[in-house]
Amino acid sequence: MYVIVVGGGTVGYYMSRDLLERGHEVTLIEKNSSRADWLETQLGSIVMRGDGCEVKFLSQTGIERADAILAVTADDEDNLIALQMAKKHFNVKKTIARVNNPSNVEIFKMLGVDEAVSATDVLLAALEPPITT
Amino acid sequence: MNVNGKRKWSNPNKPGGRHHYRPPYNQPALKLLIVGCGRVGSQIAADMDRFGHQVVIIDKDPNQFSRAATRGVLTTDFKGDQVVGNGTDADVLRRAGIEDADGFVAVTEGDNRNIMAAQVAKHVFKVPRVVARIYDPERAEAYEKLGLHTICPTIEGAKHIEKTLLETH
Numbered sequence: 001m002y003v004i005v006v007g008g009g010t011v012g013y014y015m016s017r018d019l020l021e022r023g024h025e026v027t028l029i030e031k032n033s034s035r036a037d038w039l040e041t042q043l044g045s046i047v048m049r050g051d052g053c054e055v056k057f058l059s060q061t062g063i064e065r066a067d068a069i070l071a072v073t074a075d076d077e078d079n080l081i082a083l084q085m086a087k088k089h090f091n092v093k094k095t096i097a098r099v100n101n102p103s104n105v106e107i108f109k110m111l112g113v114d115e116a117v118s119a120t121d122v123l124l125a126a127l128e129p130p131i132t133t
Numbered sequence: 134m135n136v137n138g139k140r141k142w143s144n145p146n147k148p149g150g151r152h153h154y155r156p157p158y159n160q161p162a163l164k165l166l167i168v169g170c171g172r173v174g175s176q177i178a179a180d181m182d183r184f185g186h187q188v189v190i191i192d193k194d195p196n197q198f199s200r201a202a203t204r205g206v207l208t209t210d211f212k213g214d215q216v217v218g219n220g221t222d223a224d225v226l227r228r229a230g231i232e233d234a235d236g237f238v239a240v241t242e243g244d245n246r247n248i249m250a251a252q253v254a255k256h257v258f259k260v261p262r263v264v265a266r267i268y269d270p271e272r273a274e275a276y277e278k279l280g281l282h283t284i285c286p287t288i289e290g291a292k293h294i295e296k297t298l299l300e301t302h
Contacts, residue, residue, distance in 0.1 A: 053245060055271055077221055077249040081272070088279065103223050111252050 004029065004066050004092075006052035006082045007073030008039045011098060015072060016043055027061050052082040055089050068094035076104050083113050162186050166234045166260075168220030168250050169241035170194075173266065175201035177238055178213060188213030189229045191220045192241075221249045223257065236262040244269050251281055 001024045005016050008030030016028045020043065028043065029052040030036040040047045050057040052071065063069070069086045071079035076099055083095040096115040099105050108116035163186045167178050170192035178190040190207070192198065195217045201207040207215075218225030220241060231237070237254035239247035244267045251265035264282045267273035273285035 053272070054269075055275065075245070077243065077245040080249050080252075081245045084279075085275065089275070101222060107223060107253055107257055110257055 001025070001067040002062070002065055003027075004052075004061055004063060004069040004086070006069065006071040006079070007098075008032075008035055008047065009072070009074060011072040012070075013039060013042070015070060016046065020046070029057075029061065053078060053085060055085055058082075058085060058090065063090045063092060066090070066092050068092065068096060070096045070098075072098040074100060076100050076108075080104075080108060080111060080113065083108075084111065087112055163235040164230065164233060165189070165236040165238070166191065166226070166229055166231055166254070167238045167240065168192075168247075169239065170197040170201055170207075170215075171240065171242065172204075172206075174238070174240040175204070175206040177240070179206050179208075179211060182211055182213045189216060189234075190214070191216045191218060191225065191229050193217065193219050221246055221253060223253060226250075226253065226258065231258045231260065234258070234260050236260065237264070239263075239265040244272055248272065248276055248281070255281065 003019055003024055003026050005012050005026060005028045008028050012028060012030070016026050019026045026046050028039060028047050029050060030039055030047060031049070031051055033049050036047050036049045048061060052058065063086060069083060069092050071082045073079055079097045079099070083097055086092040087095050094115070095113050097108050097113050097117070099108060099116045099118045102118040102120040105116045105118050105121065165181050165186050165188050167174050167188065167190045170178070170190050174190060174192070178188050182188045190213060198207060198215045216225065216229045218228070220226065220239065231254060237251065237260045239250040241247055241250070247265040247267060251263050254260040255263040264284060265276070267276065267283045267285055268287050270285050270288050273283040277283045
């Protein structure tokens with residue numbers, strides 16, 4: 001699979017590393033150039049410096065042939081816009097968002113994101129015993 | 134607002150009346166939400182309030198309201214409400230009364246925040262009139278194509294300046 005990861009924070013870094021270890025092709029997009037430098041020392045030349053919400057920049061990432069795009073920055077609005085651009089402009093089949101505000105899970109789906117994952121929801125699900133009916 | 138939730142009009146013909154403005158007789162007052170209390174947001178809020186509309190202005194930084202007051206924009210005669218919170222957060226928007234809003238304006242400093250807030254207003258809460266400011270011309274065009282009303286001050290401002298420049302001898 002060819003996967004594009006937007007946001008090279010902790011989540012984006014480990015996600016990219018894992019995908020590479022599983023043998024996938026990855027491009028990791030990071031806006032902050034000093035962070036991108038560090039990511040490059042860890043992951044090699046898969047890192048691209050730029051804004052994952054900009055159509056012109058995205059078109060340089062080979063996004064047309066991407067199987068999936070993951071937006072995992074700490075800002076929900078940036079994740080949403082990056083994925084909408086990927087979907088509407090480049091027809092990426094699978095768009096997946098990290099959602100920081102749990103109430104955005106539903107909203108992202110209404111606005112065209114395929115999967116929205118909230119860490120808060122995952123943690124709460126781990127805490128609560130399963131509901132028996 | 135009075136107890137019935139209806140706006141009380143001051144008599145527009147009364148000399149020396151403090152609020153001279155009211156919507157034209159055939160236009161009801163609108164409930165308007167404005168996200169972002171910078172120069173543009175506070176100006177719109179003050180104007181719309183003076184025109185007799187019911188205004189709620191939202192900003193995540195409470196200091197923005199006092200800054201606007203210092204600039205003489207949102208002064209003590211502003212009758213609208215000020216809400217502190219993130220304007221892309223559905224809970225904050227609900228608290229600000231988005232469910233029965235007639236209009237929504239997104240004018241924060243962040244293009245993406247404006248785009249997201251405007252889409253939440255339009256597609257989740259079905260607000261009939263929604264406008265977003267987007268500085269990036271490409272993003273503005275992309276979302277205009279997707280049916281969002283966008284204002285791009287970069288292009289508008291540049292055009293305006295160029296026109297003035299070429300007209301001046």
